[in-house]
Every structure is written in C-alpha cells, then in structure tokens.
Amino acid sequence: MAQQHRAQLTRHSILVAAAAEIDEVGYEAARLSAILRRCGITKGAFYFHFSGKHEVAHALVERYRENLDELSNRWYQRAQNPLATMVGLTCDAARRLEDDVLLRAGLFLACNHVGTDTDGWEFLFDDLVRRAADRGLLRPGLDPAAAARVCYAMVVGTNLLVGGDLQRLGVRLEEAWQVLLPGLMVGGAREAVAAG
Amino acid sequence: MAQQHRAQLTRHSILVAAAAEIDEVGYEAARLSAILRRCGITKGAFYFHFSGKHEVAHALVERYRENLDELSNRWYQRAQNPLATMVGLTCDAARRLEDDVLLRAGLFLACNHVGTDTDGWEFLFDDLVRRAADRGLLRPGLDPAAAARVCYAMVVGTNLLVGGDLQRLGVRLEEAWQVLLPGLMVGGAREAVAAG
Numbered sequence: 579m580a581q582q583h584r585a586q587l588t589r590h591s592i593l594v595a596a597a598a599e600i601d602e603v604g605y606e607a608a609r610l611s612a613i614l615r616r617c618g619i620t621k622g623a624f625y626f627h628f629s630g631k632h633e634v635a636h637a638l639v640e641r642y643r644e645n646l647d648e649l650s651n652r653w654y655q656r657a658q659n660p661l662a663t664m665v666g667l668t669c670d671a672a673r674r675l676e677d678d679v680l681l682r683a684g685l686f687l688a689c690n691h692v693g694t695d696t697d698g699w700e701f702l703f704d705d706l707v708r709r710a711a712d713r714g715l716l717r718p719g720l721d722p723a724a725a726a727r728v729c730y731a732m733v734v735g736t737n738l739l740v741g742g743d744l745q746r747l748g749v750r751l752e753e754a755w756q757v758l759l760p761g762l763m764v765g766g767a768r769e770a771v772a773a774g
Numbered sequence: 775m776a777q778q779h780r781a782q783l784t785r786h787s788i789l790v791a792a793a794a795e796i797d798e799v800g801y802e803a804a805r806l807s808a809i810l811r812r813c814g815i816t817k818g819a820f821y822f823h824f825s826g827k828h829e830v831a832h833a834l835v836e837r838y839r840e841n842l843d844e845l846s847n848r849w850y851q852r853a854q855n856p857l858a859t860m861v862g863l864t865c866d867a868a869r870r871l872e873d874d875v876l877l878r879a880g881l882f883l884a885c886n887h888v889g890t891d892t893d894g895w896e897f898l899f900d901d902l903v904r905r906a907a908d909r910g911l912l913r914p915g916l917d918p919a920a921a922a923r924v925c926y927a928m929v930v931g932t933n934l935l936v937g938g939d940l941q942r943l944g945v946r947l948e949e950a951w952q953v954l955l956p957g958l959m960v961g962g963a964r965e966a967v968a969a970g
Contacts, residue, residue, distance in 0.1 A: 720953065727935075727946065728928060728953045735931030739923075750923070757916065757924045761957005 589627045591617040593641070596634045597683035605635060605692055636693040642684020646698045649674070660709035661763065665755045667702070668733055672751055676744035703730045710763075717764050725762055732758060785823045787813040789837070792830045793879035801831060801888055828889075835889040838880025842894045845870070856905035857959065861951045863898070864929055868947055872940035899926045906959075913960050921958055928954060 595617035599608040610631055614624060628634050653667040675682050688697040707726040710716055716725065732754055740746040791813035795804040806827055810820060824830050849863040871878050884893040903922040906912055912921065928950055936942040 717956075721949075724949045725953050727932075728950045731931030731935055731946075731950065732924060732928045733931065734934055735927030735929065736923075738930055738934060739927055750927075753917075753920045754924045754927065757921050758954065758957065760913075761954065 585627075588619060588623060592619060592624060592627060592634060593637060593680060595619075596631070597638055597679045600635070600638070600683040600686060601679050605687060605690060632693075635687050638680060638684045639687050639693040642681055642688060643694070643698055645674070645681055645684070646671070650702055659715065660706040660713070661715060661759055664703065664706045664729065665752075665759070667706075668755075669748055669751050672744060672748040676748065682744070699733065700730055703727075703733075707762075715763055717762060720762060729758070781823075784815060784819060788815060788820060788823060788830060789833060789876060791815075792827070793834055793875045796831070796834075796879040796882060797875050801883060801886060831883050832889040834876060834880045835883045836880075838877055838884060839890070839894055841870070841877055841880075842867070846898055855911065856902045856909070857911060857955055860899065860902045860925065861948075861955070863902075864951075865944055865947050868940060868944040872944065878940070895929065896926055899923075899929075903958075911959055913958060916958060925954070 592613070596608065596613045598616060599613050603612075608631065610621075610624070613631070613634075614621060628637070649671060650667055653663050653670070656663065656666075658666075675685060685697060688694050704723065704726040707716070707722045707729065711720075711722040716722060733751065736750050736754055737747060740750055788809070792804065792809045794812060795809050799808075804827065806817075806820070809827070809830075810817060824833070845867060846863055849859045849866070852859065852862075854862075871881060881893060884890050899922040900919065903912070903918045903925065907916075907918040912918060929947065932946050932950055933943060936946055
C-alpha cells in the first residue's frame with residue numbers, strides 16, 4: 579500500500595514537472611531530460627510510469643478534460659440562466675488556470691491538438707447559448723449557433739492576446755462578457771444575468 | 775534600367791517564395807534552401823538582395839503594414855459610420871489575405887512578433903470604436919476601450935479558429951459582426967451600419 583502510494587506520488591511529480599516545462603517552453607521544445615531534472619527522477623523510474631513524453635502529454639490532456647467536465651457539471655447544476663453559467667464557468671476556469679500549472683499545460687496541449695482534437699469549449703458555448711435560446715433569452719433574429727461561435731472566438735482571442743498572463747485573462751473575460759452579453763439578450767434577460 | 779528591373783523581379787520572386795514557404799511550414803521551420811528551391815535562385819543572387827531569412831521576414835512584415843495602412847486609409851476616406859468602416863475593413867482584409875500569400879505571411883510574422891510588436895489591428899479597432907463613441911453611436915454605459923478589445927479579440931479568435939481557411943474567415947467575420955455589432959450600438963445606429 580505504501581509502495582502504491584509512493585508510485586502515485588512519483589507519477590504526479592512527473593506530471594507537474596512536465597507541465598511546468600511545457601508551460602515554459604512549449605510542447606515541441608520540452609525535453610525529457612529537462613523534465614527529469616525538474617522532478618529529480620531517474621529515466622528508469624520515468625519509464626516505469628510512461629512510455630515517453632507523448633504519453634505524459636496525453637495524461638495532462640486527460641486530466642484537463644476531466645477537470646473541465648467536473649467544473650462545467652458543477653456550474654450546470656446551479657440551474658441558473660445559461661448565459662450566467664457561461665460567464666461563471668469561463669471566469670472560474672480562468673482563475674483555475676492561473677493557479678494550476680497542470681491545467682495550463684493541459685489546455686495548451688489541447689489547443690495545439692496534442693492527444694485531442696478539441697479544447698472542449700466549443701461544445702459548451704454551443705450548448706449554453708442554445709439553452710438560452712430555448713428559454714427565450716436571446717434577442718429576436720439572433721442565430722444561436724453564430725452567437726456561440728462569437729463567444730468562443732472572443733474567449734480564444736482574449737486568451738491569445740493576454741499572452742499567458744492568466745491574471746489578466748480573468749479580468750479581461752469579465753470585461754468582455756459585460757460588453758458582449760447585453761447585446762445578445764432580450765432586454766428582460768439582462769438583469770437576470772447581472773443577478774445570476 | 776533593364777538590369778534594375780531584373781533585380782526588382784528577382785527580389786520579388788524571393789519574397790513570394792519565402793512567403794509561400796512560411797505560409798506552409800511557419801517561420802522557424804522555413805529553410806533558406808527550400809526558399810531558394812521554390813524560386814530557382816542561387817545563394818549568391820539571394821545574398822545580393824538580403825542578408826538572410828530574417829531580413830526577408832522583415833521585408834514581408836513591412837509590405838504587410840504598408841498594405842494595411844493603404845487599405846485602412848481607403849476605408850477611412852469613405853467617411854461613413856466608423857462601425858461600418860470596421861466591418862468593411864476587416865472583411866476586405868480577409869479577402870485580400872485569401873488572395874495574397876505575401877500578405878498572409880506578413881500577418882503571420884507580425885502575429886508572431888517577427889520584425890514588429892503589433893499586427894496593426896489593435897490601434898484600428900480602438901480608433902474606430904472611439905470615433906463611434908464620439909458620434910454617439912454606442913449604447914449608453916459601454917466603455918469604448920473595452921468594446922474595442924472585444925472586437926479585436928473576436929477577430930483574432932475567429933482567425934485562429936478557421937485554422938488558415940481564409941475563405942471561411944471572411945464568412946465567419948461577416949457572421950460575427952452581425953452578432954456583435956447590434957449589441958454595441960444605440961438602436962438608431964443599427965440601420966446606418968446595415969446601410970453602410
């Protein structure tokens with residue numbers, strides 16, 4: 579049991595070291611030797627857990643996706659206005675990215691299509707905007723699919739433009755939703771999101 | 775004179791070949807040997823015009839910036855609603871990028887901060903949204919600087935998400951402006967942009 583626990587700790591140290599290295603230099607430039615140096619683990623111990631850098635990357639992406647699923651489930655269960663869910667979920671995710679290098683590396687890898695073909699957000703925006711449309715919250719004539727694409731593009735662009743400054747990402751996202759959302763909603767829905 | 779004309783043609787062939795190579799594989803991976811193979815020019819002839827790949831990249835960025843200046847000047851001179859100028863300018867730029875590999879490479883380099891620290895668009899969005907605010911076109915309470923950042927982020931995100939499919943970029947930008955702009959404007963301004 580103690581041995582199993584030690585193995586889990588070693589695996590976690592490798593993930594943290596790989597995430598920190600990827601966060602700093604990117605995936606292509608991240609070298610196995612640098613990752614091992616960061617966590618002080620031998621090559622032999624590394625290969626007991628992973629077949630190579632690629633498998634570590636897949637594990638980071640999987641962890642990121644699980645975390646996003648867990649986070650979005652929690653926000654969905656609050657059963658508030660779907661647009662308020664969208665705001666809360668994205669700003670919460672930005673805060674977590676700021677604090678957690680494992681998530682940052684996972685998102686970076688997902689955006690660069692390592693181990694997955696999606697960062698998981700396109701579906702969420704599409705789903706939440708459609709739910710808002712079903713509840714009659716969108717202004718007349720607005721195409722929900724197009725509105726969802728604009729929300730997604732805004733978040734992707736904002737993330738790119740802050741250039742890794744995750745603290746600024748949270749502030750900029752809140753600001754952007756204040757600009758963007760009132761224009762997507764019918765008048766009566768605005769107060770609901772402000773209150774949500 | 776004929777010799778000068780031939781030199782200009784050679785210089786242009788090098789720029790086109792470098793742009794095509796950068797467009798295909800990116801700046802870091804673009805090799806001088808591959809560029810020379812594309813345009814069938816000797817190393818000696820190349821070094822008559824440029825000191826290296828870096829100087830070619832700077833020339834491509836400069837050409838891109840000149841082209842953007844010329845294009846934006848033309849749209850500004852139409853003296854229409856500044857928000858209609860923003861829509862027209864971005865969609866026109868997307869069409870030009872689709873047709874012109876030199877511009878595509880120039881924008882790619884500018885976005886990756888080769889030879890410049892800006893792609894030139896941040897200033898344009900900020901200026902045009904402020905002009906709209908000065909004319910009383912924005913909805914009350916909207917911060918022009920924040921609105922300009924959202925427009926910029928939306929365009930950057932849309933460009934990233936079409937993944938080099940420039941034909942789709944034009945379509946997606948038109949769609950995005952239809953979603954985004956009505957929410958930024960006071961009621962009376964909407965028809966003006968639609969008519970612009």
